[in-house]
Amino acid sequence: QVQLVESGGGLVQAGGSLRLSCVASGIIFRINAMRWYRQTPGKQRELVAAISNSGNSSYADSVKGRFTISRDNAKNTMYLQMNNLKPEDTAVYYCNALAPITYWGQGTQVTVSS
Helix, strand or coil, X not given: CEEEEEECCEEEECCCCEEEEEEEEECHHHCCCEEEEEECXXXXXXXXXXXXXXXXXXXXXXXCCCEEEEEECCCCEEEXXXXXXXXXXXXXXXXXXXXXXXXXXXXXXXXXXX
């Protein structure tokens, strides 16, 4: 079992920044890729960014150049630095880990006001 706990969400004005954290515990040595997803009411969960064990990262087109995903394996923590936030970034953000089955965190709300 792997447990994931997100934090760092909140309310921010457009153009502002937030940093999300996801702390993993449990059978963490089995974790391979980690990802951030987001979801708004009535829509499917959307992949925002992903990072492999080796540190290779990828991003959704909508966040490229604004968001940065990283992980600190010594702290069992993944981060999502979000800069130049836009109202359309408003969503619940979820941490996801493949270990090798999929685990999810409980989500953290990000609200960007215009």
